[in-house]
Structure formats: C-alpha cells, structure tokens
Amino acid sequence: MKGLLDQWLWKEEYWLPPGVTWKDIEMEEGERYPLPRDLLCTLPLALGFIALRYIFERLIAIPLSRQLGVSDRVRVRAPPLPKLENFYKQNKHQPSQSEVLVLGQQCGLGHRQIETWFRHRRNQDRPSNTKKFCEASWRFVFYLIAFVAALASLIDTPWFWDHSECWQNYPKQPVTEAHYWYYITEMGFYWSLLLCVSVDVKRKDFNEQIIHHVATIFLLGLSYCANYVRIGTLVMVVHDSSDFLLESAKMFNYAGWRKTCDTLFVIFALVFLLTRLVVFPGRIIYSTLVVSMDFFQPFFGYYFFNALLLVLQALHIFWAWLILRMVFKFAFSGKVEKDERSDEESEPEGRDEEAVEEEDxxxxxxxxxxxxxxxxxxxxxxxxxxxxxxxxxxxxxxxx
Known part of the structure; x- marks a missing residue:
C-alpha cells in the first residue's frame, strides 16, 4: 500500500518544486516537517468534535438559549394519515395538482385539506430557534477560540507582516507545534461539519456550503502535504476573523435581541468585505500566484492550490452579494429583515410557510x-x- 501511494499519490513532482525530493525535507532532530500521514488523525478528531458538540449543546447551549430568551414557535401538528405520511416521506416536496387530486380521493379529503396537511407536516420538520441557536453557538465558540489562538501564534512571525517570507527557503520550512495543531484542528473541524451536514439546518446556500467544506478540506490537506503551511495559516485566520461575528449575530437574532443582532451584523459585513474581497485576493492570492514565482518554478501543487483558492474567492463574491443586499435593506429599513447569506433555512416553495399558515x-x-x-x-x-x-x-x- 505504501508503495502504491508513493507511486501514484505522493509523487514528488506533484507536491514539490522541480529538483526537490522528499529526502531534502526529511525531519531533522528538534524540527517538525509536514508529513502526509499526519492527516490521518483528522478523522478521529472530527468524531471527537461531533461528540464534544453533542455535550456542549445540551450542557451549555440549551441553558444559555433559555437565559437569553430564545423561544420556539408553537406549530400545528398534522393529523396522522398513513397514506399522506408515506407520500411525504418518499417525496418531501409539495405535491402537484394531479397528485393532490389522487391523494384526496384516497383519503376522502378536499383539495385545500390536503394542501393544509402538507404545510403543517413540513412545518413539523422545520428546525426550531433553539436548534439553530445551538448550532450557531457551537460554531461561534470554535471560530472565536481558533481565531484568538491563531492570532496569538502568528502575530510574532515574519510572514504575518511580510507575505514574501512565506516562500523563503521553501519547501524546507519547519512547522511549529502551534501551527501543526492549528492545521490539524481546523481540518478536523471541517470534517465534522461535512459529516453533520445532513442533520444541520439546511439553509439557502446549502450547495455553496458543501462546496466550501469540500474545497476547504482539500485545500488544507494538499497545502499541508506541499508544506504551504505558512500561507495556509494566513488563509485560515482571514476566514476565522469574520466567521465568529456572523455566528454571534445569528445567536442574538434567534434570541430576539434585534439591536445587538443588527450591530453585530454591520460589523460582520464590514470585516467580511474587507478580509474576503480586499485582503484575501489582494494579499494572499497575489502572494501565491505571483510572489511565489520568484522562489520556485510552478508545479502541480502550485496550480492545484491556487485553483482551490480561486474557488473560495468565487464563493466569497457570491456571499458578498447576498450580504450587500442585506446591507442595502438595512440602510433603508433600519433593521436586518433576514439573513440573506445563510440564516434562513431553504424553502421547498416560493412562499413562506408561516405566512401561508397565518393567512389560513x-x-x-x-x-x-x-x-x-x-x-x-x-x-x-x-x-x-x-x-x-x-x-x-x-x-x-x-x-x-
């Protein structure tokens, strides 16, 4: 197995510049260099994050939600009708007019009664404010701790201020214990998010979130193997700097603290637009695309790493457009109507379920x-x- 991996996956021309071999960056006494086998511990770490999240939500997040005044909407439960329940479990969507007629004949119900039943049944599956608060609080705690710890470990490094230092003596650059664990922890966390995507709140940008998680995992793993650790730590700290602000705004939104939520959202929008549309492309991508060429010749890892960075930048532009829509609404209405980025779960229909229920x-x-x-x-x-x-x-x- 090791021979196959060395022959097909860990070939030197894939991950190292021309003329550099794995032996050239072998670990010396007292120094740590990135090794592909280090990534194997990220999957057990992801399972540990899932277990820790389960404990955190029940011991900390739920009591905190009650203290902050998070309330769940009381929903009307659909009456038990086996035929409609079977159809709902198999399809999970609004039945067509012809399907409504057939179901009405089978159950002896009218057209409007069938539609009302499906609306109530979908509302039963909609996540409660408490569930959304627990999810946001878990991410807030992780992103805040990761950002503070990363900033503390990077603030004294030369490449934090001068990005050209990311490529000095590349790829023979030893990795400190703090940056090693920063990489492994972030990758394990994103593995946990990807594994929990089926049970988390399904939001409007669900597909974009999947692409983001997959691209992030590939980016972390392959950049670690190619020893892009220095520039990789900068990519992660740029992302963490705004993520914890978004999650905190969501928490206060679910608690009904409108002024606090609006204030945090405005701060998040400013930080997001500055870091993702200015710092990330203007400093980091420019460094990986242009500045790095002064230190080595391009190779497969160079192209692959930059391609993933460009995918992330495309997602940043998509989310920035949604955020600017919200800022525009905030400027004219004086409050944030809804989180266009990812605060609202995706709707199977064009109309809002609760608005239709109130109309009924x-x-x-x-x-x-x-x-x-x-x-x-x-x-x-x-x-x-x-x-x-x-x-x-x-x-x-x-x-x-």
Whole structure:
C-alpha cells in the first residue's frame, strides 16, 4: 500500500518544486516537517468534535438559549394519515395538482385539506430557534477560540507582516507545534461539519456550503502535504476573523435581541468585505500566484492550490452579494429583515410557510365571522316568515 501511494499519490513532482525530493525535507532532530500521514488523525478528531458538540449543546447551549430568551414557535401538528405520511416521506416536496387530486380521493379529503396537511407536516420538520441557536453557538465558540489562538501564534512571525517570507527557503520550512495543531484542528473541524451536514439546518446556500467544506478540506490537506503551511495559516485566520461575528449575530437574532443582532451584523459585513474581497485576493492570492514565482518554478501543487483558492474567492463574491443586499435593506429599513447569506433555512416553495399558515388562520377567522352573520341573517328571515305567516292567519277569518 505504501508503495502504491508513493507511486501514484505522493509523487514528488506533484507536491514539490522541480529538483526537490522528499529526502531534502526529511525531519531533522528538534524540527517538525509536514508529513502526509499526519492527516490521518483528522478523522478521529472530527468524531471527537461531533461528540464534544453533542455535550456542549445540551450542557451549555440549551441553558444559555433559555437565559437569553430564545423561544420556539408553537406549530400545528398534522393529523396522522398513513397514506399522506408515506407520500411525504418518499417525496418531501409539495405535491402537484394531479397528485393532490389522487391523494384526496384516497383519503376522502378536499383539495385545500390536503394542501393544509402538507404545510403543517413540513412545518413539523422545520428546525426550531433553539436548534439553530445551538448550532450557531457551537460554531461561534470554535471560530472565536481558533481565531484568538491563531492570532496569538502568528502575530510574532515574519510572514504575518511580510507575505514574501512565506516562500523563503521553501519547501524546507519547519512547522511549529502551534501551527501543526492549528492545521490539524481546523481540518478536523471541517470534517465534522461535512459529516453533520445532513442533520444541520439546511439553509439557502446549502450547495455553496458543501462546496466550501469540500474545497476547504482539500485545500488544507494538499497545502499541508506541499508544506504551504505558512500561507495556509494566513488563509485560515482571514476566514476565522469574520466567521465568529456572523455566528454571534445569528445567536442574538434567534434570541430576539434585534439591536445587538443588527450591530453585530454591520460589523460582520464590514470585516467580511474587507478580509474576503480586499485582503484575501489582494494579499494572499497575489502572494501565491505571483510572489511565489520568484522562489520556485510552478508545479502541480502550485496550480492545484491556487485553483482551490480561486474557488473560495468565487464563493466569497457570491456571499458578498447576498450580504450587500442585506446591507442595502438595512440602510433603508433600519433593521436586518433576514439573513440573506445563510440564516434562513431553504424553502421547498416560493412562499413562506408561516405566512401561508397565518393567512389560513385569518381566512378561518373571516369564514367563521361570515358564517355567524349568515346564520343570524337566516334566523332573522325565518322569524320574519313565521311572523308574517301568523299575521296572515289572523287576517283570514276577517277576510272570510
């Protein structure tokens, strides 16, 4: 197995500049160099993160949500109808008009009753504010700790201020213990996010999040193997600098603290636009694409690493567009209406489920009022008919 990996996956021309071999960067006494086998511990670490998250949410996040006033919407439960339940589990979407007619004939229900049942059933599966708060708080804690720890370990390094230092003596650059664990921990965390994607809140940018997680894992793993650790630490700290602000804004949004949420969102938007649209392409991508060429000839790892960075930059532009839409709404309405980036879960239909439910309730109220008026009118008509009939009966003898 090791021979196959060395022959097909870890070939020197893939991950090292021309003329450099694995022996040239062998670990010397007292120094650590990146080795592909180091990445094997990221999967057990991801499972540890999942277990730690489970404990964190139940012991810390849920009690904290109650202290902050997070409340869950009381939803109407759909009545148990086996045929409709089977259809819902198999399809998970709004049935078409023809399917509604068939289901109505099978269950003996009307068109509107079928649609109402599916709406209530979908609402049952919608995540509660408490679930969304727990997810946001877990990410907030990790991103905040990772950012503070990374900043503390990088602030004194020469490549933090001068990015050309990322390529001095490349690839024979020893890795400190702090940066080694920063890499391994970040990769294990993103593995945990990818493994939990099916149970986490499904948001509007679900597909983009999947692409982001996969690209990040490949970027971390391959950059570690190619010893792009110095520039890789800068990429991670740029991302972590705004992520914890977004998660904190979500937490206060679910708790109903509107002013705090709006303030944090504005700060997040400024930091995100500055780091992802200015610092990331202008300093980091420029360094990997242009500055690095002064130190070595391009190779496969160079092209692959930069391609992944460009994929991340494309996602940054997509999210920046969503954020600017929210900032535009905030400037005119004075508050953040909804998180266009990822705060709202994806909808199977174009209309909002809760708005339709409220519309149904108002319709039922109007219908009840109308029925009471019609009943009153009918009673009045009956009473008038009976009164007129008695009056006519009393006049008949006189007429005779």
């Amino acid at each position: 309730m108002s319709w039922d109220l109007r219908k009840g009022t109308l029925n009471s008026k019609l009943a009153s009118l009918a009673n009045n008509c009956v009473l008038n008919n009976l009164t007129n009939q008695r009056n006519m009966n009393s006049r008949l003898p006189k007429a005779r």
